[in-house]
């Protein structure tokens with residue numbers, strides 16, 4: 001069987017792969033993380049210059065290969081083009097996007113450095129699976145270096161509408177870079193339609209009925225593969241966590257009140273200011289629920305060197321103060337707001353305890369919190385998921401209380417509806433939701449992508465005459 005090579009900007013710390021903080025990509029890729037798999041990416045360290053030789057770390061179940069990023073490259077590639085240009089644009093927030101030609105040139109150069117460092121580690125039959133917007137150019141760089149392997153790409157974030165993508169000066173170039181992959185995976189049908197529309201607008205090509213797009217003689221397969229979780233394992237973790245002393249302390253602190261929970265990275269795409277405003281609206285409008293609900297928002301700090309993220313943190317500090325100042329009682333605080341991360345296991349126990357899961361991003365690729373919240377519930381007395389229609393997860397979870405997060409009144413009303421929902425309806429909705437989460441699992445996600453990549457039978461180039469030093 002061909003070896004799988006995973007390429008992503010972040011590579012988990014080998015010691016944390018199964019630890020309490022393991023999450024994100026590790027969860028989605030669990031199925032692919034089998035002995036023999038190579039995971040290549042940024043070490044998370046900054047050095048004077050970007051390295052082009054990877055540092056190898058062998059563990060019993062995986063091999064890690066990492067490179068350091070030079071300080072200037074970190075700023076231009078990671079903070080700059082990836083997170084100040086692509087991130088806001090792809091999340092349909094063009095007013096927050098900035099463009100700097102020099103940053104883009106460095107983004108391309110860093111993608112080349114990834115390809116260069118990967119080159120010597122590759123075997124001719126490796127399946128290469130590149131992840132996310134930070135690394136769009138890696139396939140084209142590898143091809144330019146004569147790599148003939150099958151190479152796939154998965155976009156974890158949403159694909160933007162063509163009119164928004166058009167704002168980006170090198171949009172055509174990025175689309176062409178994407179079309180150098182053999183398989184392009186997207187989270188939702190909506191993303192695939194938008195991608196096909198953007199390619200059509202840029203080059204005039206139509207996607208075929210079997211979802212192929214041909215560019216300069218090379219055909220790419222465009223697949224939809226929603227990222228998932230292992231619902232059963234997460235449920236078992238939630239059940240265990242609900243017995244933990246911390247969960248007991250949390251339940252005791254509620255003093256019989258219902259809990260509403262939100263868990264997000266502190267990112268403007270997550271819609272936290274609007275969510276807080278909706279909670280404030282709920283508290284003012286539904287006086288009968290005051291003192292009967294506590295809202296816990298866990299917000300893990302993220303990308304703090306980008307100014308917009310710092311401003312968001314200040315805004316939320318301010319809003320928290322004003323909500324609690326206006327509504328708190330001497331023995332009740334309506335909003336518990338934490339800007340630090342808790343372990344995933346403990347959070348699983350909190351999800352199980354929470355009567356409402358509030359997931360209202362303004363735009364999100366998938367959102368695994370929504371799926372984890374569903375998986376964590378007690379099926380006989382489940383909580384209610386309130387989910388933004390702009391999260392990729394909404395496409396596959398129609399029985400959630402779906403809301404437009406820009407409609408503050410609608411979100412406030414949904415909180416009320418969730419609180420008064422009869423248990424029969426909660427059970428019915430939850431059973432349907434759990435069915436979807438179980439069917440669209442992490443395992444199915446990985447298998448779907450790897451199967452599509454394995455099916456690629458026409459490597460576009462002749463294999464390199466001399467293979468890398470680690471070649472089989």
Ligand code: F6P
Nearest residue numbers: 010024025132156157302303365
């Ligand atoms: O989901 C998008 C994503 O950028 C992932 O690629 C990344 O692992 C995660 O969000 C956290 O972002 P960052 O790596 O910038 O901290």
